[in-house]
Amino acid sequence: MSTPRQHVAASGGSGAAPGPNAGSPHDPVPLWNIANILTVVRIALVPVFLVLLFVGDGHDTGWRLAATAVFAIAAVTDRIDGQLARRYGLVTDFGKMADPIADKALIGAALVGLSLLGDLTWWVTAIIAARELGITAMRFAVLRHGVIPASRGGKAKTFVQTLAIGIYLLPLPDAIAPVAVALMVLAVALTVVTGLDYVVQAVRLRTAVKAGEPSHDDTGDRASS
Numbered sequence: 001m002s003t004p005r006q007h008v009a010a011s012g013g014s015g016a017a018p019g020p021n022a023g024s025p026h027d028p029v030p031l032w033n034i035a036n037i038l039t040v041v042r043i044a045l046v047p048v049f050l051v052l053l054f055v056g057d058g059h060d061t062g063w064r065l066a067a068t069a070v071f072a073i074a075a076v077t078d079r080i081d082g083q084l085a086r087r088y089g090l091v092t093d094f095g096k097m098a099d100p101i102a103d104k105a106l107i108g109a110a111l112v113g114l115s116l117l118g119d120l121t122w123w124v125t126a127i128i129a130a131r132e133l134g135i136t137a138m139r140f141a142v143l144r145h146g147v148i149p150a151s152r153g154g155k156a157k158t159f160v161q162t163l164a165i166g167i168y169l170l171p172l173p174d175a176i177a178p179v180a181v182a183l184m185v186l187a188v189a190l191t192v193v194t195g196l197d198y199v200v201q202a203v204r205l206r207t208a209v210k211a212g213e214p215s216h217d218d219t220g221d222r223a224s225s
Contacts, residue, residue: 029092035085036095038077042102045074046109053110053169058117061171068169074106075162097139103158104132110165119168120184127188128161131195142202153197157190 052067081099085091108129114120164183167176 029090031092031094033085033088033090033092035081035088035090036092036098038081038084039095039098039102042074042077042081043098043105045070046105049074049106050109050113053113053117058113059171064169064171068166071106071110071169072166075166078103078158100139101136104136107158107161107165108132110169114165114168124184124188128191131191135195135198138198138202142205153190153194157187157194160190161187 049067049070052063052070055063058064078099081095085095111120111125111128115122115125160183164180164187167180167183172180
């Protein structure tokens with residue numbers, strides 16, 4: 001539910017200094033590096049996940065486990081690609097934009113799928129989808145001024161979303177339902193709060209540009225918003 005990839009959440013780092021193998025800031029970074037390839041793979045796994053989720057009536061134990069496994073693999077790549085990008089100096093503008101898009105595609109597909117199957121109420125899906133689509137559109141709108149870095153809250157939001165969805169996907173006993181609901185409520189709360197924070201960042205960025213101040217582009221991190 002990526003670690004803008006700034007990963008600035010998408011795909012989560014703490015802004016640590018680049019690793020010893022990172023290239024010079026003046027060296028061109030190839031577009032098709034391992035971090036970006038993992039991001040593209042994560043996007044490609046989304047339709048695979050949906051197919052597995054909807055096999056049969058969508059509640060067969062074996063297929064639900066398979067769908068959960070694909071979801072988990074895609075989510076793990078979100079952490080790996082961000083770490084590789086920062087450690088080896090592979091951060092690119094493509095990665096910063098594609099990573100959060102990949103995260104939102106995976107999370108959105110899972111939420112819509114669960115709602116269609118009747119496992120998750122539609123209002124949760126609607127709130128999260130509206131926030132994610134709105135923030136993504138806002139990022140593109142201010143891209144010419146600079147890239148909005150993901151906050152710690154954005155990274156926490158993605159982690160909680162992913163964890164909550166994973167529990168909903170698993171064919172677990174009904175006794176676990178309260179835990180899943182509590183995690184999803186927390187995910188919704190973080191989604192709303194961090195969304196408002198990104199709006200504030202966008203307004204500050206545009207205000208700084210209009211005032212003639214140089215825009216801040218956090219190129220050292222890639223992460224989910």
